[in-house]
Amino acid sequence: MYKKILLATDGSEHAKRAAEHAIELAKLHEDAVIEVIYVIDHDKVKADVLANWNSADMSNKRKLQIKHIEQMVKDKGVSHDIIFLHGEPGPQIVKHANDNDFDVVVIGSRGLNVLQEFVLGSVSHKVAKHANCPVMIVK
Numbered sequence: 001m002y003k004k005i006l007l008a009t010d011g012s013e014h015a016k017r018a019a020e021h022a023i024e025l026a027k028l029h030e031d032a033v034i035e036v037i038y039v040i041d042h043d044k045v046k047a048d049v050l051a052n053w054n055s056a057d058m059s060n061k062r063k064l065q066i067k068h069i070e071q072m073v074k075d076k077g078v079s080h081d082i083i084f085l086h087g088e089p090g091p092q093i094v095k096h097a098n099d100n101d102f103d104v105v106v107i108g109s110r111g112l113n114v115l116q117e118f119v120l121g122s123v124s125h126k127v128a129k130h131a132n133c134p135v136m137i138v139k
Contacts, residue, residue, distance in 0.1 A: 001028065001029065001103070002025045002026070002028065002029065002032065002103045002104045003029050003031055003032050003033070003103055004032075004033060004035070004100075004101065004102050004103045005022050005025055005026055005032060005033065005034045005035070005102065005103065005104055005105075005106060006034075006035050006037065006093075006096065006097050006100075006102040006104070006105045006106070007019055007022040007034050007035065007036045007037070007069075007105075007106050007107075008037055008039070008089075008093045008105060008106070008107040008108075008123075008127065009036055009037070009038055009066055009069050009108070010038065010039075010065065010089075010108075011038070011064075011065030011066050011068070011069065012108060012110075013108075014108030014109055014110055014138065014139070015069060015107075015108040016068060016069060016072070016108075017108055017138050017139070018106050018107055018108035018136075018138040019036075019069045019072050019073065019106075020072070020138075021106055021136060021138050022034050022073075022106040022136075023072065023073060023076045023078055025104065025106070025136075026076075026078045026079075027076065027078065031079075032078065032079070033078075033079045033080065033081065034073055034078055034079070034080040034081075035080065035081045035082075035083060035100075035102070036066065036069060036070065036073065036080055036081070036082045036083070037082075037083045037084070037085055037093065037096060038065070038066050038082070038083075038084050038085070039084075039085045039086070039087060039088075039089040039092045039093060040084060040085065040086045040087075041087070041088060041089055042086065042087065042088075066082065070082060083096075089123045090123045090126030090127060090130075091126070091130075093105065093107070093123065093126075093127050093131075094126065094127055094130040094131050097127070097131045097132070097133060098130075098131060098132045098133075101133075102133050103133060103134075104133055104134045104135070104136060105127055105131050105133060105134070105135045105136070106135075106136045106138065107123070107124045107127055107135065107136070107137055107138070108124070108137075108138050108139075109122070109124045109137045109138065109139050110122060110123075110124075124137045
């Protein structure tokens with residue numbers, strides 16, 4: 001059913017729980033592929049540059065953030081790819097999902113309360129609202 005799965009991650013605990021669900025979906029179809037994407041937010045990059053002037057260190061830091069999720073997928077023997085995108089996470093995830101005809105997007109929820117979500121918005125809410133495919137939000 002879900003052969004082409006997009007797993008949006010930021011390396012957080014919520015993202016790890018989302019990865020567990022993406023893996024379970026992938027195991028339902030022997031040809032399933034999980035594409036793990038990590039969006040590098042330009043606003044956060046500015047702070048990283050100030051804190052870590054060495055670009056190799058910043059790149060390694062980002063790779064370490066998703067290393068655990070990559071290992072989870074490998075350990076379960078699920079075919080996968082890892083993609084790094086640049087920009088604002090919500091719109092970038094939606095664009096990538098819509099441009100590449102994914103069957104489902106799996107994303108973790110930060111667990112914002114109603115007021116926080118209203119004021120700040122949430123990446124998972126933006127993805128659910130604008131993606132052209134089903135979206136699984138994992139708490």
